[in-house]
Amino acid sequence: MAVKVVIIGGGSSYTPEIIEGFIQRQATFPVREIVLVDIEEGRDKLDIVGRLAERMIQKAGADISLRWTLNRKEALHGADFVSTQIRVGGLAARALDERIPLKHGFIGQETNGAGGLFKAFRTIPVLIELANEMAEICPDAWLVNFTNPAGIVTEAVLKHSAHNKVIGVCNIPFNMRNSVAEILQTPVERVGIEFIGLNHFVFGRHVWVDGIDRTDDVLAALNDGTDYSPANIVGLGWSESFLKSLRMLPNPYHQYYFQTKDVLKKDLAAYEQNGTRAEVVQQVEAQLFEKYKDIELDVKPEELEQRGGAYYSDAACNLMDSIYNDRGDIQTVNTLNRGTIRDLPDDAVIEVNAVITKSGPRPIAIGSLPLPIKGLITNLKTFEQLAIQAAISGSYHDAYLACLMNPLIQDEKKIDSLLRELFDAHEAYLPQFKKEVYS
Template sequence: MGKAGLKIVTIGGGSSYTPELVEGFIKRFEELPVKELWLVDIEEGKEKLQIVGDLSKRMIEKAGLPIKVHTTLDRKEALKDADFVTTQFRVGFLEARALDEKIPLKYGVIGQETNGPGGLFKALRTIPVVLEIVGEMEELCPNAWLINFTNPAGMVTEAVLRHSRFKKVIGLCNVPIGITMRIAKELGVEPSDVHVDFAGLNHMVFGLHVYVKGEERTKEVLELMGTEEGATVKNIQELAWEPDFLKGLGIIPCPYHRYYYQTSKMYEEEREASINKGVRAEVVKELERELFQKYQDVRLDTKPKELESRGGAYYSDAACRLIDSIYNDRGDIQTVNTRNDGAISSLPDESAVETNCRITKEGAIPVPVGELPISIRGLVQQIKSFEVLTVDAAVTGDYHTALVAMTINPLVPSDTAAKDILDEMLEAHRDYLPQFN
């Protein structure tokens, strides 16, 4: 990493999240001297890339900082000699997400972006593209770090670790930060006073202990979650938790656990929403349209507050914090997706896990957890099996591997349902699944 300043490349630069990323770099400029920010997209995203690029330039100009913003459709040009690469793209755009959400509903199964059949198909579309990017990084910027927050972040990290020689990859999700912020709000304390021992998988992560200024407050938080709607994120229906279940569980579930512990309720909520206001992808499409209208206003030179409605609040700020900690060798604790290396003894060493890590110039060093509690161990292991098979199917294009992955997912009720959903979704997404064609 050159002393003259950092070169950062964002693939999916035309994303509505990019202004938050730019804001994060502006806030940290003294400690994180970004010299060049390259925003990369594809031909279909050219217009949005231009809009976001112009807003980014206005934000940096207002801050009076010497950061040069480049927008390009040439990924290889951007990657050359990069220090950090962030990924935040969606293969197939929101139209593909809408199919992921709608098709399973026809079969009585939850359709969701990163869980169940929807998560499987997002991985099948995304992983080949990420591995292609990693191949280019090995050639053009072999010393760069890949900071991935393209979903499904855990499976993407798993794919890079298992199916490439590139090891400088860390996956990132905003769920642990969102939970921590919500706990702080409920307890009436500052987020910096709250520490949560997170462990598990992406969108399958649990808070094993909650501390406020060093004092354990886990039971109190569980009681609050049982009386209120609890910590959630914008794209998940807030359903109250059963207080006695939380008491028995004894640890903090994440919002995505509602799909597994409240399956029938969540299915009904999704089915009803799809009829009355559309699936989440259709809601997001309208939010995006409004955001980009704002972004085009030449008087706008800050990140608009409405971006938090998009469902990814804190994502980009988390990425900036992670990059800052690697660059400055801070050794602080952050929750990221990385190679297990024995931290969670309930899972294979080579697996990608989402857990608390010490962040240094060497990357993410997982904090040892030991065995997961028996109450969650089986579910986490089942989801890891689903993830590994999904990754294998994405890489090989093997139909039967994809079918087994679909069938063992807890949200899919039978092998016949799995096959029906798989066949329809393979046909619906065939343009983005060349490995299966």
């Protein structure tokens, strides 16, 4: 059966990644129609990316019909999969998410802390609207959410939209597994990692190669300075005591929580020298789009990896392929807990290994959280739920509570001034807060 995929945020610089993924999987995942969708502000980028994608498909000789449009509802008709990669407010909004917290003495990062909170506030209403449209127009289609903060957004959509075929995807577990395979010098297909936790706060409890536990070998490599951080995160390394005491694989985002002072110092220095990460990415994107315009370019350029999206297409395309083919393989996704972790609510979204079937993911039971990380994960989940509550209610006090419960903020003397500046900066994209915050 031919497959139709709709990519929301089709003008993203990441789109060539997923186009490449579909091309490479034509034998097993017969995508015959792709529709790239964006908004008016992204019209020019959509056209540039669409023409590059067209050239890539032509070069590969793939039997794929491609078009691009600003009409989202029209595009959704007949969709089997809808993938989201949007950034409400663009990179300019991301720069504010990073710059303003730094000004107040907090970590400035696009998916963690106050920056991640406001990205969630801007994104959740938009994706709920999309999911409700899918419930009417293509109720059998799967929504594969790659938009950050992926865990929070996925949970919000599952709880507050009419559509329940929703799965969140992140490239961090995929990246970690591939990096571990490189560390152990073994094919990635032979490597398994038991992931426990939440999006951007997931731990690897065990590493296996052909069923043999190799966790200690990977921890030893990390202790020797091996780094598996993506392009958008500069790793600081981990102390021997941290690795030997925890005895689990940290993920690159853990530096924000376990090395907060050092990361803040590093980010402030980087900001003084080169601006925020968002401003660096703006330069990278400008160069990418200039390259994308080249009518001779008909492959994904290597420079895209500087954007931090390595393994994006594999994570997203593997998931769609496995659902379509009912493979029953194991992938790491963001999905409803449903008793998988006993310490968290059933309706909480967790990042976990799951068996992927045509009916969706079936999480593999974890049981109770390991004691060293139990409090941290339950704390982060409380923050996430408060963030969702605030995004829906439009209440300033709900937003305040979310900040209060976020481990990267938790300073009641500074929250008001931080919130006020962020709300002022993002007013155009936060209509749900109009009555209480902006009146």
